[in-house]
Amino acid sequence: MSVTLREWQKEYLKTAIEHLRKDKTLLLQSPTGSGKTLFALNTALSVGGTIIYLTRTHNEFNSVKREADRLGLKIAFIFGKASVCPFAQGNEDPEEIDCKSCKLNGKVKDMGNLSPSQIIAEAKKASDYCPYQSLKAKIGNANIIASSYLYFFLPNLRRSMLKEIEDKNIVVIIDEAHNLLFSDEWFKRRIGKKTLKNALEELEIVRKESRISGDKAKEYLTILYDFMTKLDEGSGCKQLPLFPQPSKEALDQLVKAMKTYVNLIKGPIKRSSLRSIVNFFSEEGDVYNCNGSLVIIPNKTWDKINSALNVANYRILMSGTLPELGINGYRINVNVKMGKAEWYYCNNLTSKAKMRSSEAPKYAEVLERIYKLSGSNVLVFFPNYEFKNLVKENVKTVPVLEENKRGVTHEEILELMRNGKYLVLLVMRAKESEGVEFRFENKNLFDSMVLAGLPYPDITDSIVTNRIKRVAKLTKRSEEEVAHELTLITIKQTIGRAFRDPNDYVKIYLCDSRYKEYFSDLGLNEKEIKLFV
Known part of the structure; x- marks a missing residue:
């Protein structure tokens, strides 16, 4: 062609x-x-x-x-097992889906020239073939x-x-x-108090069904559970220098109990909290308390x-x-111009963490005004889900369409945008902020985009600060330079949703007083930016 x-x-x-x-x-x-x-x-x-x-x-x-x-x-597509297994909920790890135990194992079908979204839809309805193995074939x-x-x-x-x-x-x-x-x-792994409670229940099942005593494993899980009940549950991720670790005997018992429990499960979905704990302690790395859960980031x-x-x-x-x-x-x-923007700056707003609750009503009022000035849908990108939800609670007079962590598909969002006018509430660095288009017949389904807050890294989060240190060391730059670059990348990637064609024309609203620090990075001068107050 x-x-x-x-x-x-x-x-x-x-x-x-x-x-x-x-x-x-x-x-x-x-x-x-x-x-x-x-x-x-x-x-x-x-x-x-x-x-x-x-x-x-x-x-x-x-x-x-x-x-x-x-x-x-x-072209062939590789989806995770959980995405296309008709028996999976969608959040299973690959090792929790045992194809050999499935009645569809080895049954392959030509899925044709389906689009990715069609593949996922068809896969979940499969009854006489394995979608995962069909795709791999x-x-x-x-x-x-x-x-x-x-x-x-x-x-x-x-x-x-x-x-x-x-x-x-x-x-x-x-x-x-x-x-x-x-x-x-x-590469990170996470275990929470619910994981430990479930693991203790699985251990009891194993003890009843086999000759494995598991006394050391039970003792350790109980100690770890008590430790986790005392962790701070509302302060993001903080590095833990010390926490209870299993003895070799306890870990050996956990491994044996996990294997026994998994073998007791009938069918292809073999979820096990014991396995989650064994996998957690198979890694070596930094451990964090993330809002009451333990998270490990492996070394190297x-x-x-x-x-x-x-x-x-x-x-x-x-x-x-x-x-x-x-x-x-x-x-x-490559330096090529893609489309034209009309720039606006909301200099009386801020999304700083300590001020978000008081600023949310102000953001909602500004978003409602922008919506009423727009002739089409308005894309609104927030730094995180929490701030999005705070602002949404204060939006009262205009229709809202939003991205959830587990919500509507991209195709469903596009269909609604084609047939209505919405404030479309999205999150930077989430699934709707990179590599997707909000278009129909090569035209944008919106005429305005709002960056509702600055996506500056959360430097109170130990995982984030350690990441910045790692990148700074790797690239031989200061931590301040890395933090600035990470912010700028997110800003540019978000704005990139507006321009897919040289003829695109979009109003861009930078709604946080701190965006002024990024004007030059975006190739802007103050004369071409209109205040929106």
């Missing part, structure tokens, strides 16, 4: 191919909507082999499929394999995918590669990233906001 390249793509393609062959790693920064996906695929095709295309969320698979179809390439004949980050960066999942690939000359493309800065989140997460990248023969890392990652390669920075 003939594909027309944009001018910048024509200009840089030859250089990109030459340096990918020579340097093995290509770093590409180009604005959102400028055509990075098509450019990366064309570059990857030049070195042959199988392309593994990694995205943060399943929503981002759509753009990969669109460009693969344009290029006439075969397509890997061997595919030119492109689209997968989430975790399926490549977690060793067990990566091995499961790679053994299905016939052509071992692999090119990995990492979309929105700035997310590598947050890779510590991908960046080594795991590099180990995964080294599996590929060639690597393309790309983003509209590609930071310094400490990864060597040839870098291409």
Whole structure:
């Protein structure tokens, strides 16, 4: 199929191919909507082999499929087991779904040329075939394999995918590669008081059904539960220098009890709180109290990233906001103008944590005014879910559509936006803030976007501050510079939802007094920004 390249793509393609062959790693920064996906695929095709295309969320698979179809390439999708298993709730870990115990094991069906959202919808209705195995069966004949980050960066999942690939000359493309800065989140494990209570109940079942005494395991779980009841439950994540750890005997009993309990479960879904505890203590790393739960961030997460990248023969890392990652390669920075913005600045608002409760009604009043001035939907992005919910409680006079942690799909949001006018409440760095489009027939379904608060890192959170320290050390910069860059990345990625075409025109409202510090980073001067008070 003939594909027309944009001018910048024509200009840089030859250089990109030459340096990918020579340097093995290509770093590409180009604005959102400028055509990075098509450019990366064309570059990857030049070195042959199988392309593994990694995205943060399943929503981002759509753009990969669109460009693969344009290029006439075969594409396969890898979804997590929990997303496509008809017996799963959707929040299971891969190891909690045992295909060998399933009546659908080995039953494969051609799922055709379905879109990613159609695959998930069809999978949940499957009764005579295994959707997960059906999707994996397509890997061997595919030119492109689209997968989430975790399926490549977690060793067990990566091995499961790679053994299905016939052509071992692999090119990995990492979309929105700035997310590598947050890779510590991908490897963390969590246990809470409910996990411990369930584990004690599972242990009792094992003791009744087998000859395993589990006395040391029970003693330890009771001590740990008592310790966790005394933890602060409302202060974010704080590093714990000391906490009760199991003796070798207690841990051995936990492992034996876990294996016994899992074997007692009938069917493919083998959820076990004992397994969660065993997995937690199989890691070495920093432990935190996160609002009453224990979270462990394993040591050397960046080594795991590099180990995964080294599996590929060639690597393309790309983003509209590609930071310094400490990864060597040839870098291409593309500067093209995508659309036009009319800028507004709300200088009398702030989303600082200690002022959010008092500021929420003011934000709600401003959002209602913006909605009434707009001729279409208004996208509103908040720094986090908590602030979104605070503001929403104060919105009284206009219709609201919102993103939840487990709520409506992107397709459902688009359908509602097509047939109505809403304040669409979203969250920065959540699933609706990167790699997705709010468009129909190549036109935006909104005319205004509001950044309701500044997404500055929460420096009261120990996981966040340790992440900043790690990145600062890795990239040889100050912690202040890293915090500023992380904020700027989130701002630019959010604004990037507004511009997918040179003809796009959107009103952008920067609603936090602290945005003034980022005007120059956004290429703005105060004369072109209108005050909205």
